Amino acid sequence: MIKFLDVSKEYKNGVKALSNIDLNIEKGEFVFIVGSSGAGKSTLIKLLLKEENVTEGKIYVNELDITRLPNRRVPYIRRNVGVVFQDFRLLPNKTVYENVAFAMEIIGAHPKEIRRRIPMVLSMVDLSRKASSFPDQLSGGEQQRVSIARSIVNNPPILIADEPTGNLDPDTAREVMNTLTDINGRGTTVLMATHAKDIVNEMRKRVIALEDGRITRDEQKGGYGLEIPNN
């Protein structure tokens, strides 16, 4: 589903964010990307979203080489990748319903289809009762769930979460993780970049560790891995 072939990214200011990344993620996997700040997690995600372009190497998403994609096609590949951010990124003057519907509107979905699907998706994240609320009337956890709902409303094969629990308390964070696990259970490939040690250790999914732009560890059922073994 996602393939990185010898990918390197060097920014214009000389910073080499990623070096020789080789990566293969199969459909349906749940993968944590861990690493300290500056390790390259955000860059990895930006490359997947074509927010930045690779300096070297190729990236395949769903068999498509996105590194050679012209700019005008970028919106279309982004519609295949749902994104959830740490700061939720909801439109402040739209209701919950409208925020989620927005994702369908921009791809030109039929109003009837929108009316049918939104309630479904909102109930998946347990927010049906808050459909007419505005973001500033919701808690952090609720806002994040709206964000998740928006990211999956078009049924993308991939969901990318960049520090989704960063602004949330542990309990709410767990709820969000439950939702993500559900979504993964339905077949969506989930890629989550995170600092959240506990969550990673608890869930024991595949963990890919980045350090100084390189992959230093890639293990199934992995832990966060910063424990220093006692000698």
Place this chain on the structure above:
Amino acid sequence: MWRNRGMGVASVTSISAVLMILGMILIIILSINNFVADTTTKFDEIQVFLLDDATDDQLDNIEEEVAKNKGVVSILYESKDQALETFKEEWGEDAYLLDGLEKDNPLPNSYVIKLEGIEFAENVVNSIKGLDGVEEVKYDKDVINKLVTFADYIRLGGIVLIAILVFVSVFIISNTIKLTVTSRRREINIMKYVGATNNYIRGPFIIEGVLLGLVGAVVSILIVYFGYEYFFGLVNEGLYSLFSVLLVTPKVIFTDIAIIFSAIGMGIGALGSIVSLKRFLNV
């Protein structure tokens, strides 16, 4: 759009200002064009002075040659006596000064050739210049040429000025709405992540720009029209009524101005939005 009223007012004011300047330039150009068109019709005559001893054959020949040209409306023969009479009429009270000239009339016989338009003058003149019996061909070549060239320059200058103004105003507008545009940065970013195409994002902004432009156009149309009507009225009364002949009437220009202003206003608005989006948000 309604959130940022200050920005809207600034944009509308900018567009209005540009359009009003444009309007004044337009009025000047139209008036000059009018004037030139008017006066050149007064110069649509050629007078061919004939030698006193021109034979009938020669005269016939001249008439034939003239008639061959395009744009000749009429060829009238004016004898020296008729010419003297015309002179006396023109001089009115002072005609007595011309008494005594009948015996030895210095005025020549002539053909007065009326033309459809100034542009035909050159050809006609060239066709008869060297003919026997022709003493001199008189037409106000220089004046006409100067006028036509003058009008052309004015027109050209006007177009250049307008082009510069439009360019400048698009730039001003794009800067004016910079704040509105950048304040929507978050929104636009989110739209991009969710997969909206650039055109989809641009749409509302362009509409906003067009509307602002339209409002600006309406404001300036009203100001220019009523202002000009007032000005024209002032000029018409009293001593300056002669001057008013030069100016084009307000009613005549209203529809043209309405259309031109609206089109340009909306164009500037739309372009301003597009430029602003490109410059500040890379959309």
